[in-house]
Amino acid sequence: MVPTIPAKSASAKTATPDAVRPHTGESLLALKRRAGKINRQLAKAYPYAHAELDFRNAFELVVATVLSAQTTDVRVNQTTPALFARYPDARALAEANVAELETMIQPTGFFRAKTRSLISLATRIVDEYDGVVPGRLDDLVTLAGVGRKTANVVLGNAFGIPGITVDTHFIRLAQRFGWTESKDPVRIEADVGGLIPKAEWTMLSHRVVFHGRRVCHARKPACGACPVATLCPSYGEGETDPVKAKKLLKYELAPGNEDLLARMLGDVSRAAEYRREAQLLARQGVSSGPEPGPAAPGTDLP
Ligand code: SF4
16 A cells, blocks of 8 residues: 655644644645544444443543553453442542552552542542532543543543543554644644544544554554555555555454454444453454553553
């Protein structure tokens, strides 16, 4: 596959709306159009993309997201069923025994800091918000262990308020797509927010993370098997030979998992169930990759 846009360059010096973008050589309009095409193409490739943390309400999601710092979503999903059975709401968690809570969440790592955050945030939710997780970003970021990333996860997935979740995968892919030149998550959120309609923000975040975990890996992106290769200025950063690139794909896209992929594409409503199957296969070494990497660079960890 050959990309249809120029590779990244550093030619222009201005940044007015009609100016050529220094990093991709495109006008803002062209960049917006290309970003929209990438989003639509990713939607076709991953119609089953969704939040990979298991939760039933805003309280569970905020707890699970705090736990996800510096660990995998798989690990968090293994830990939270017992945790939520023991502490079903903010009032119960606010009164948790520290040693008991530390033991329960120990598998997620940084368990002492996370225990402090969880008890503190639960106490604040009880004291300031009558036990109900607030649905505003400005309130959420005042909770211990909750930064913009976690707040946007909660807003987008528990409250239906569009949010861009800038985690380690999103940062890498936004840069490779030429959507931003920044390394600052807040700036990246603003840059991408200016390219993609707000209603798409939450699903865009899921799609980009899915793509990062399966195809556009940090060290060996599978460019030769990438559904957005013709739209990506970083095409060629990874393996371009289609046969070799296919071997780099992970989870349901990995060679040998075609039946699983067909089922995920055919029954999107059961995608979470199938995803667990894919993760189990991955852990057993059937697919070509390890568990998904940490959901975030840990910036929300206290
Ligand atoms: S895999 Fe290659 S072509 Fe695809 S998005 Fe990543 S860098 Fe671009």
